[in-house]
Amino acid sequence: MKIDKSLMSGSTTLLVLSLLSGEEMYGYQMITELARRSNHVFDLKEGTLYPILHGLEAEGLVSVREKKSPEGRTRKYYRITRKGGRALDARKEEWVAFREQVDAVVNSASLA
Amino acid sequence: MRSNFQIWVNAVCEQVRFRPDHRSIEFELRDHYEEHVRDLLRLGRPRELAEERALEAMGNAQEVGRALNKVHKPWLGWLWEVSRLLVLLLALLLAWKVWQNDSNTRSLTALTWNQLTWSVPASAGHAATDYLDLWLASGEPEPYAGTYWEDPLPDESRLQVPLILWVETQDVFHDNLEGLYQRLEITADGQSLPWGRYTGDGETPLESGYWLYGPAKRGWTRCCDQIVLVLDGPPQRVEVTHPRGNWTLTAEWEGMS
């Protein structure tokens, strides 16, 4: 099932931070992991991930380091920072509250 | 001929005003694209199709570029470049100054080392002014070895008699306490010894009866200098004073005649 892009845009940061909360990843890895975990519902235009990652780094929510991949290529690996962890928790709370309100409205409307 | 990906990534970078970041942006995007292509090839797709799919998945170049431009702010980028250049230049300047160690430059490590390893023997005579502490100890007379401290000439009859002077100030030293050393008044067994001023020939006067600076170890606020008396014979008692201080330091040699 495809989700409307407008519903996605506000939550991309939440998704990216959630992905990184478990382990450090590089860009392509995040795209494939996101697709896998969401059953290919979230299929982000891949190039657009990088402005998000670079922006999160500028804000101090993620940090980046260069590492040699198993194939010998030098890659940028992103990792959530403590500040990013706190931001993720805050956004999760926001999301839960938002979802509950949407559910409340939608469910009451369908009961009606 | 440029590849489609190169055209795409050039279009992305064109939107990013801060040029120094283009290289790393291209590198990261290319790495992403190539891995996607490899995955598609592994799934059995033909190369041309794999490249086309991977490129399409990257998204609109202008949109990606504009979004990157918002993050890669030129003002911060240039400030960052300036700060790096500044640190590099200053580090090089400091390294050069430390390596040079000429009369106008003092090695920080040597200063710090001398400051920490400075120690005055308990037997040294002590005097104090409002911002100086001074100590004096005597050394053993030796045949005079000249201003360059080489081996004495075979027919050398003069003696060099070292005095070791420790000075501690409340303020950081500048090149040296010139006024202290140059205006020291030194007498040996009642005979006043002038400072052996440089006379232009590279050698000090051939006669005796004067004093010279010896090797010095300078710290930040502490220094240890040698004063060398050039005399015909070993002294019994030497007194050191200064016209601006009401102190006297003495050094004595036992058994000298």
Place this chain on the structure above:
Amino acid sequence: MRHWNRGKKTVRNFLLALLLVFLIYASQGFPPYTVRGMCRQVQHDYLLGELEPLYVQRDWRHPSANRYKRYTTVAARCGETYTIFRYADGLLGSHRDWSDLSPVFGEGAVCVARGGKIYAAGPFAEAATAVAVVRAEKPPAPNGNVGCREFTLEGERLVDQVFVFPYETDYSSFEGEHMGEEDLVLPAVVEMWYRKPAPNADPGLYYFENKDLPCTVTLYSETGEALETFDLTVTTEGIRSWW
């Protein structure tokens, strides 16, 4: 190693730059930037009380063939002690230029010769004019004859307590010509008379003797009456210096 973002790294770099500037400044011995700072440094190094600057002169000069440098010459006083010194000014502060003008001191008055000028500082405020007389002594001839020359220099007032006495320095045109010693300018006389064969060296090698020459400064009132005389000295090295 965890990397900081660009903003943090930029701040870190500027702080590091400040630290490096401090270390470089420290490695120079905390050189002064102002005349007040120079006076304080001389006070400290020469165990003097508070120095009051009397006259400050700034010059741009070639210390070597390929660059200009700014120099600050200061005449100052602490009680009865007068001093004249020079600093070479640089980006990292000023340094006493040891190759140039080391501080000279005098009780009651002081003078120093540099590059065609004799600067004198002292209690000269009451005088209308001043004259300096420099005396150079010829080394004894083989027949025992001695001689001397006296150079009388008119003073120009710079400030209340400082006069300058210019002397002729252009003796290049005299080289190679047969000139009588009485026609030579002061630096040429000094060059000729204070040159000695280098000891223990090949013949024809000379060294230059750095000696004190008497320099008598006399103050005169407006009516031409001599007010006071100061017996000072200048060095042969100073007379010969090109600036």
